[in-house]
Amino acid sequence: MRPYFALLAFVAAAAVTGLITGPAGLGVGDLGRILGGGGDARDRLILLDIRAPRVVAALLIGAALGVSGGLFQALLRNPLAEPYLLGVSSGAALGAVLALVTGVSAAGGPVLPLAALAGSLAAISVVFRVARVAGTMDTRVLILAGVVTSAFLSACITLLLVLGPAEALRSAYFWTLGSLSGVSWSMNVILAVYAIPASLIAFRLARDLNALSLGEEAAAALGTNVERTKRSAYVIGSLLAAVTVAAAGIIGFVGLVVPHGVRLLWGGDHRRLLPMSFLAGGGVLAFADAAARGPWGVVEIPIGVVTAIVGVPFFLLLLRRGMTR
Amino acid sequence: MSLRLANASVTYPGATEPAVHQVDLTFEEGTHTAILGPNGAGKSTILRALGGLLPCDPGEAVLDGREARSWPRREFARRVAFVSSAEESAFPVRVRDYVALGRNPYVDGWRGPSPADREAVGVALHRADLDGLASRYLGSLSAGELQRARIARALAQDPDIMLLDEPTAHLDLGHEFAAFALLAELVAQLSLTVISVTHNLNMASRFCGRIVLVADGTILADGPPGDVLTPDRLARAFDWPVDTMIRPGLGIVAVPVAPGDAP
Numbered sequence: 170m171r172p173y174f175a176l177l178a179f180v181a182a183a184a185v186t187g188l189i190t191g192p193a194g195l196g197v198g199d200l201g202r203i204l205g206g207g208g209d210a211r212d213r214l215i216l217l218d219i220r221a222p223r224v225v226a227a228l229l230i231g232a233a234l235g236v237s238g239g240l241f242q243a244l245l246r247n248p249l250a251e252p253y254l255l256g257v258s259s260g261a262a263l264g265a266v267l268a269l270v271t272g273v274s275a276a277g278g279p280v281l282p283l284a285a286l287a288g289s290l291a292a293i294s295v296v297f298r299v300a301r302v303a304g305t306m307d308t309r310v311l312i313l314a315g316v317v318t319s320a321f322l323s324a325c326i327t328l329l330l331v332l333g334p335a336e337a338l339r340s341a342y343f344w345t346l347g348s349l350s351g352v353s354w355s356m357n358v359i360l361a362v363y364a365i366p367a368s369l370i371a372f373r374l375a376r377d378l379n380a381l382s383l384g385e386e387a388a389a390a391l392g393t394n395v396e397r398t399k400r401s402a403y404v405i406g407s408l409l410a411a412v413t414v415a416a417a418g419i420i421g422f423v424g425l426v427v428p429h430g431v432r433l434l435w436g437g438d439h440r441r442l443l444p445m446s447f448l449a450g451g452g453v454l455a456f457a458d459a460a461a462r463g464p465w466g467v468v469e470i471p472i473g474v475v476t477a478i479v480g481v482p483f484f485l486l487l488l489r490r491g492m493t494r
Numbered sequence: 495m496s497l498r499l500a501n502a503s504v505t506y507p508g509a510t511e512p513a514v515h516q517v518d519l520t521f522e523e524g525t526h527t528a529i530l531g532p533n534g535a536g537k538s539t540i541l542r543a544l545g546g547l548l549p550c551d552p553g554e555a556v557l558d559g560r561e562a563r564s565w566p567r568r569e570f571a572r573r574v575a576f577v578s579s580a581e582e583s584a585f586p587v588r589v590r591d592y593v594a595l596g597r598n599p600y601v602d603g604w605r606g607p608s609p610a611d612r613e614a615v616g617v618a619l620h621r622a623d624l625d626g627l628a629s630r631y632l633g634s635l636s637a638g639e640l641q642r643a644r645i646a647r648a649l650a651q652d653p654d655i656m657l658l659d660e661p662t663a664h665l666d667l668g669h670e671f672a673a674f675a676l677l678a679e680l681v682a683q684l685s686l687t688v689i690s691v692t693h694n695l696n697m698a699s700r701f702c703g704r705i706v707l708v709a710d711g712t713i714l715a716d717g718p719p720g721d722v723l724t725p726d727r728l729a730r731a732f733d734w735p736v737d738t739m740i741r742p743g744l745g746i747v748a749v750p751v752a753p754g755d756a757p
Contacts, residue, residue, distance in 0.1 A: 242585075246584035246585075247584070248584075248585065373603045373604060374603075375603075376598055376601055376603050376606075377598075377603075379595060379598070380595055380598050382583050382584045382585055382587070383581055383582070383583055383584075383595065384578075384581060384582070384584075386542075386547055386576075386578055387576075387577075387578060387581050389547055389567065390545055390547060390571060390574075390575070390576035390577075390578075391571055391595060391596070391598040391599060391651070392567045392568035392569075392570065392571030392572070392598055392599035393567065393598065394567060432585060432586075436587075436588070436591070437585040437586060437587055437591075438591055440606055
């Protein structure tokens with residue numbers, strides 16, 4: 170149980186850090202007062218309607234990316250797998266770019282997220298159909314189909330951006346960097362309703378994912394319904410990634426490194442790895458978001474830059490430690 | 495528990511010829527049977543068909559009167575354990591956790607392993623003499639220890655029947671003997687039915703009461719070692735001249751020979 174307490178403390182620390190970070194000041198003391206029902210209207214607005222939704226979104230999106238990465242690594246039996254490997258992000262990006270280039274995103278509201286979601290769902294189903302031959306899903310074909318679809322979609326994006334208006338290029342660039350600045354309470358409700366049950370179903374797959382790490386034949390001999398397990402892992406992992414991309418753009422690195430780091434620290438049993446990646450992913454992204462908007466005044470660093478610049482050295486350290494076993 | 499192949503043929507997708515052709519085999523409880531034969535003869539295919547891992551057409555594998563592939567997979571896995579020759583984990587795993595995978599057919603997806611499951615893992619580790627290695631990583635084991643870990647994983651499944659594909663591959667003669675002796679002990683103590691694919695004719699003749707000699711996807715001979723491991727049968731199976739020596743108590747020694755060798 171100790172790793173879970175450590176992770177819960179990590180999540181709590183990340184949440185508090187996220188709440189007390191921002192250009193308006195407001196420290197731990199203010200936080201206590203406002204949560205207790207006090208404080209003036211302006212401070213309450215900043216904390217409860219600007220910072221809190223961001224912190225909650227970071228926790229949910231990071232958690233979804235952590236679980237999604239863990240699922241893809243188990244499904245493809247490869248520690249280098251990550252949520253965006255099979256075209257979810259390129260599909261979302263194409264959807265978003267289409268919305269930007271055609272100008273429909275100017276309508277505002279949920280148009281851009283919905284366009285991104287539609288794009289990633291299209292990519293997911295194309296890759297899934299290609300990889301399914303005679304009722305079985307070949308994970309080697311899945312990787313190839315995913316990577317090739319991804320390349321094709323990227324080419325389409327480039328073509329659209331080159332031919333489209335210059336303003337769309339800039340917006341698309343910032344969209345692909347990922348940002349939590351657009352989140353709201355209503356989006357958080359959608360994220361939670363979606364990511365939490367999907368993650369619970371993923372946790373239920375853990376036993377069969379453990380068997381799958383020995384290969385498909387061995388897993389079948391251990392009583393695993395191999396095709397159903399692979400299908401579920403692919404669909405749940407992809408949908409978790411898709412909803413995060415729709416909500417906050419492409420946030421790299423978390424889905425790759427969080428499950429990998431959990432595996433190095435606490436072992437590869439998916440019964441623990443997936444829930445731990447849920448917690449660790451949330452904590453990591455909430456910290457990253459605090460770092461992205463914290464000490465830079467009005468400028469906000471793209472969150473993907475933070476996750477990579479802070480995360481990579483830490484990850485390399487972990488990797489070195491893990492390799493000495 | 496009875497397991498048999500009934501007039502079973504297996505053709506791999508894309509192949510024109512069946513890998514296994516009209517094979518009939520029935521296995522008795524509490525015996526160790528060796529499946530012998532040259533490379534590509536269909537030994538592993540027979541084992542996979544018995545494990546319900548491949549469809550037979552025509553024919554079928556039958557466990558307790560029910561077609562192997564129509565059993566619910568988890569129910570089947572509580573009765574029949576299968577260990578392939580090249581089973582490796584994609585991620586680093588400790589010996590205890592690897593052996594614990596053998597409990598998967600019993601473990602509830604939500605609740606996880608019960609105390610009974612943990613106890614079964616402990617017993618399996620002990621039987622395979624792995625007590626001291628439980629916390630080691632699988633990748634750090636020697637070849638002999640790794641094969642014992644595979645046997646322990648199959649034991650943790652608490653099966654009636656164990657299907658082992660080359661359980662002594664890559665072992666030196668001492669470790670190979672120890673592995674066969676361990677299997678003999680398990681067969682005797684637990685009245686397990688063990689079916690092994692192996693290339694060691696000598697160990698098979700000593701430890702297995704029954705030898706199935708396979709060549710070109712069909713059964714060339716089936717019976718006690720003395721009846722099956724004769725020079726002309728072996729020569730026919732392996733397509734190479736073979737001489738044998740019978741050493742009472744030590745089994746049959748088979749050696750390949752060249753035409754010029756003195757008898």
